Amino acid sequence: MNIKKILPQLLTLLVVILIFGFFSYNAQVNMENRGITFGYGFLSQESSFDVQFSLIEFDGSHSYFRAYLVGLLNTILVSVIGIIFATIIGVVVGIARLSNNYLIKRTAAVYVEFFRNIPLLLQIFFWYFAALRALPLPQDTEPMFGVFFLTIKGFFVPAFVWNNLDVFIYSLIAAIISILFIRIYARKKQENEGIQTPVLSISIGLLIILPLLSFLFGGVDASVEIPVIKQLSQSGFTYEGGIKLPPELISLALALSLYTATFIAECVRAGVQGVSKGQKEAAASIGLTPNQVLKLVVMPQALRIIIPPTTNQYLNLTKNSSLAAAIAYPDLVLVFAGTALMQTGRAIEIVSITMLTYLTLSISISIFMNWYNKKIAIKEK
Amino acid sequence: MNKLNFLQPDKNNLNIYLYTGVTLVSLSIFIVFLNSFFSKDLISFLPETISFLLPLVLGFIGLNLIRIDYSGLKFLDKINKNINTNNFNAFLSLLIVFVVIKALPPLLSWFILDANIAGDSKDVCTGTGACWTYIKIWFNRFMYGMYPNAEQWRINLSFISLAFLGTIGFFATEKFKKYLTLYYVVVYPVIAFFFIFFFISGGPIFFDFSYGIIAAVISIIIGFFIPSKFKMYYFIIVPITLYILLKYVFFYEELIELGKLEALEWVETGAWGGLSLTFIVSFFCLIFCFPIGLFLSLGRRSDFPIIKYISIGMIEFWRGVPLITVLFMSSVMFPMFLPEDMFIDKLVRVIIAISLFEAAYVAEVIRGGLQALPRGQYDAAKSLGMGYWKMHILVILPQALKLVIPGIANTFLALVKDTPLIFVVGLLEIVGMLNLAKTNPEWLGFAMEGYVFASVLFFIICYAMSKYSYNLEQKYKTER
Numbered sequence: 001m002n003i004k005k006i007l008p009q010l011l012t013l014l015v016v017i018l019i020f021g022f023f024s025y026n027a028q029v030n031m032e033n034r035g036i037t038f039g040y041g042f043l044s045q046e047s048s049f050d051v052q053f054s055l056i057e058f059d060g061s062h063s064y065f066r067a068y069l070v071g072l073l074n075t076i077l078v079s080v081i082g083i084i085f086a087t088i089i090g091v092v093v094g095i096a097r098l099s100n101n102y103l104i105k106r107t108a109a110v111y112v113e114f115f116r117n118i119p120l121l122l123q124i125f126f127w128y129f130a131a132l133r134a135l136p137l138p139q140d141t142e143p144m145f146g147v148f149f150l151t152i153k154g155f156f157v158p159a160f161v162w163n164n165l166d167v168f169i170y171s172l173i174a175a176i177i178s179i180l181f182i183r184i185y186a187r188k189k190q191e192n193e194g195i196q197t198p199v200l201s202i203s204i205g206l207l208i209i210l211p212l213l214s215f216l217f218g219g220v221d222a223s224v225e226i227p228v229i230k231q232l233s234q235s236g237f238t239y240e241g242g243i244k245l246p247p248e249l250i251s252l253a254l255a256l257s258l259y260t261a262t263f264i265a266e267c268v269r270a271g272v273q274g275v276s277k278g279q280k281e282a283a284a285s286i287g288l289t290p291n292q293v294l295k296l297v298v299m300p301q302a303l304r305i306i307i308p309p310t311t312n313q314y315l316n317l318t319k320n321s322s323l324a325a326a327i328a329y330p331d332l333v334l335v336f337a338g339t340a341l342m343q344t345g346r347a348i349e350i351v352s353i354t355m356l357t358y359l360t361l362s363i364s365i366s367i368f369m370n371w372y373n374k375k376i377a378i379k380e381k
Numbered sequence: 382m383n384k385l386n387f388l389q390p391d392k393n394n395l396n397i398y399l400y401t402g403v404t405l406v407s408l409s410i411f412i413v414f415l416n417s418f419f420s421k422d423l424i425s426f427l428p429e430t431i432s433f434l435l436p437l438v439l440g441f442i443g444l445n446l447i448r449i450d451y452s453g454l455k456f457l458d459k460i461n462k463n464i465n466t467n468n469f470n471a472f473l474s475l476l477i478v479f480v481v482i483k484a485l486p487p488l489l490s491w492f493i494l495d496a497n498i499a500g501d502s503k504d505v506c507t508g509t510g511a512c513w514t515y516i517k518i519w520f521n522r523f524m525y526g527m528y529p530n531a532e533q534w535r536i537n538l539s540f541i542s543l544a545f546l547g548t549i550g551f552f553a554t555e556k557f558k559k560y561l562t563l564y565y566v567v568v569y570p571v572i573a574f575f576f577i578f579f580f581i582s583g584g585p586i587f588f589d590f591s592y593g594i595i596a597a598v599i600s601i602i603i604g605f606f607i608p609s610k611f612k613m614y615y616f617i618i619v620p621i622t623l624y625i626l627l628k629y630v631f632f633y634e635e636l637i638e639l640g641k642l643e644a645l646e647w648v649e650t651g652a653w654g655g656l657s658l659t660f661i662v663s664f665f666c667l668i669f670c671f672p673i674g675l676f677l678s679l680g681r682r683s684d685f686p687i688i689k690y691i692s693i694g695m696i697e698f699w700r701g702v703p704l705i706t707v708l709f710m711s712s713v714m715f716p717m718f719l720p721e722d723m724f725i726d727k728l729v730r731v732i733i734a735i736s737l738f739e740a741a742y743v744a745e746v747i748r749g750g751l752q753a754l755p756r757g758q759y760d761a762a763k764s765l766g767m768g769y770w771k772m773h774i775l776v777i778l779p780q781a782l783k784l785v786i787p788g789i790a791n792t793f794l795a796l797v798k799d800t801p802l803i804f805v806v807g808l809l810e811i812v813g814m815l816n817l818a819k820t821n822p823e824w825l826g827f828a829m830e831g832y833v834f835a836s837v838l839f840f841i842i843c844y845a846m847s848k849y850s851y852n853l854e855q856k857y858k859t860e861r
Binding site (some may be wrong): 005008009010012014016022023024026027029030031033097100101102103104107108113114117118121122123125126129130131133134228259319320322325326333337339341348351352354355358359361362363366 | 382404462463464466470477478493685687688691695697698700701702703704705706709710713714717718719720721794797798799800801802804805812815816819828829832833835836841843844847
């Protein structure tokens with residue numbers, strides 16, 4: 001420990017403390033002048049604003065904390081939808097880029113180059129203001145397959161009406177747990193006796209039979225509620241019943257998944273290309289079938305390369321979903337950092353809560369990823 | 382004549398298979414082509430479901446017939462290898478070809494054939510195609526925002542001269558090559574900064590700074606020819622002399638007072654906008670985020686625990702939050718942290734926010750490069766007696782940065798694509814201007830044209846950037 005080591009650290013620390021001190025001193029003075037006191041008590045106050053689209057019941061009489069929950073749930077909803085579609089498109093396009101068919105390869109490449117070189121915000125605007133605005137009015141819409149209605153006011157889909165939904169869910173959980181047990185049993189059996197059990201067909205059978213039993217004996221009952229057109233006024237129509245997906249949600253999910261899919265496609269391509277040819281040849285030479293080569297040799301190695309950057313993309317998608325504020329989809333940023341901030345004027349508290357939420361999310365995921373990377377890393381002797 | 386088997390084409394009856402196959406494929410493409418371009422349906426006498434599938438079936442059979450291994454015809458082998466390896470591939474190839482043929486006519490007619498560009502009002506747009514007149518009329522606004530029309534030459538002049546100054550590197554002779562890094566890292570950003578902030582912005586402060594700039598530029602250019610013995614004295618004396626000469630001998634300000642020259646009008650940053658603002662914001666953030674990111678990445682790998690943890694905290698904080706909340710913070714929360722009489726311009730706040738945000742990403746990219754270097758490089762540099770900074774500047778960073786060119790280019794691309802977000806604080810670059818124009822009551826209903834226009838612009842910019850970074854990567858690739 002000499003002075004040369006301590007001095008730069010002390011200086012840095014001093015600068016950081018000074019900056020923070022300066023900021024917090026000013027913040028105190030400013031808040032005193034405006035007559036606000038710092039605190040999170042406002043969260044329990046009545047919010048007195050309404051949100052267009054929310055997963056839980058919400059109106060003006062609920063608290064600001066509930067508004068925060070509404071925003072958070074909407075963010076999670078659009079992120080989950082986006083992640084599912086981005087993964088599907090991304091994997092398909094990523095594999096298509098490796099195809100030996102020239103046309104497919106080029107089409108996938110054009111898609112990737114096109115969608116990832118255009119700002120996401122522009123894409124969201126394009127879908128929301130240009131593409132979805134060209135859809136027909138509710139009264140002119142022709143149904144797709146008789147039950148889906150794609151209109152300018154949103155996408156109306158049939159809803160399931162359940163009786164005893166909990167029994168059905170329990171049956172599903174029971175099926176999944178028993179499948180897990182069967183897998184463990186099958187692996188043990190193969191290790192000990194070398195006999196393979198048809199796990200896949202048993203699993204599918206279980207997944208079908210157990211829920212079916214719940215229908216027959218558990219008193220579970222499901223019916224489909226199809227949206228029906230309803231006249232509001234002389235020229236105003238809408239659909240009633242079923243589930244309404246607002247156009248904001250559709251365009252946001254569409255733009256997010258198409259944009260993120262390009263990055264996931266590149267991850268998938270890099271992953272599959274990253275498995276050396278020798279591995280496949282070696283696997284084939286010890287007599288594995290092509291399916292086994294893919295399942296036992298290529299995929300485990302490719303996934304090791306694919307998963308970390310893909311998780312990063314999922315995180316990016318979640319963070320990018322905050323662009324929802326631009327088209328008034330009521331996500332966390334719009335509801336909480338927008339409307340609630342305007343109403344209460346508590347900039348520091350609200351912006352800090354919003355940032356902390358995203359921060360918690362990404363840091364917990366990156367901690368998980370670090371753990372996962374350590375776990376799957378090739379253990380060299 | 383050998384036996385013909387249409388299920389298993391082989392080389393023996395090559396010509397028969399080839400002619401039938403090619404005829405079938407051409408027929409199917411021809412049917413789709415006629416249907417799509419001239420809306421004539423050759424097979425309309427068939428029931429709808431069959432006539433929809435018929436071209437696909439015909440083409441599929443045709444492709445199956447010409448799938449002959451080692452046929453001896455180079456062209457045929459090439460086609461088979463590339464688009465026709467098996468049934469599934471043949472089917473997908475056909476599908477892609479048909480979709481392209483089907484999609485071309487509507488796209489062509491929307492973009493070109495039925496589109497309008499003549500005239501200067503909405504009334505000329507009667508066709509079903511795009512209304513490029515809208516873009517033509519608003520072009521100025523999309524490029525310059527609310528910047529006064531009469532002053533737009535200032536933006537043009539600045540960009541042209543900056544572009545020119547930026548390309549100097551390509552013309553430099555061997556003798557000056559060693560100064561290029563210094564020029565691009567220090568001199569060029571400073572010139573650009575003053576150009577944009579005091580020329581585009583205008584205002585009274587312009588003169589003093591412009592004198593300083595002109596003096597500095599002239600003296601640096603002459604400085605290349607001065608023997609190194611005198612360089613020290615030269616760089617102290619000449620710039621100051623030049624500055625004084627410019628300020629007091631050329632009497633620029635007095636010329637203005639006499640009415641022979643006009644002063645530049647001050648244009649507040651709120652009026653800036655359009656594509657030029659996109660360039661300005663991304664340019665500055667690009668310049669600032671790189672050094673900040675560099676220091677953060679070095680800090681994260683530092684041996685000093687305090688510096689290390691402060692760097693980690695900075696990086697993880699900025700990487701963990703979405704840019705839009707950072708901009709929210711800079712617009713609503715940051716003013717609370719400043720003394721009441723202190724005011725920082727909106728644009729400056731935004732540039733600081735985006736720079737800090739992207740710096741965290743740059744830091745992680747550079748850290749990747751630093752980690753990829755073998756330990757031997759550090760040890761070798763230390764064994765030569767180099768200190769921390771000397772080791773990094775001469776040995777580590779040149780190699781590490783070379784490794785991370787693609788990553789840095791990706792971060793910069795992300796930065797350019799993130800600039801439209803500044804609409805949050807009320808600055809309208811090109812996407813913001815589009816949204817403003819879209820709501821203009823005289824020009825309702827042309828959202829599509831605007832977004833297509835902006836998409837094409839952004840695509841060209843970003844695609845060119847990514848191709849350039851690829852070239853750079855190839856150029857600096859070193860074998861290990």
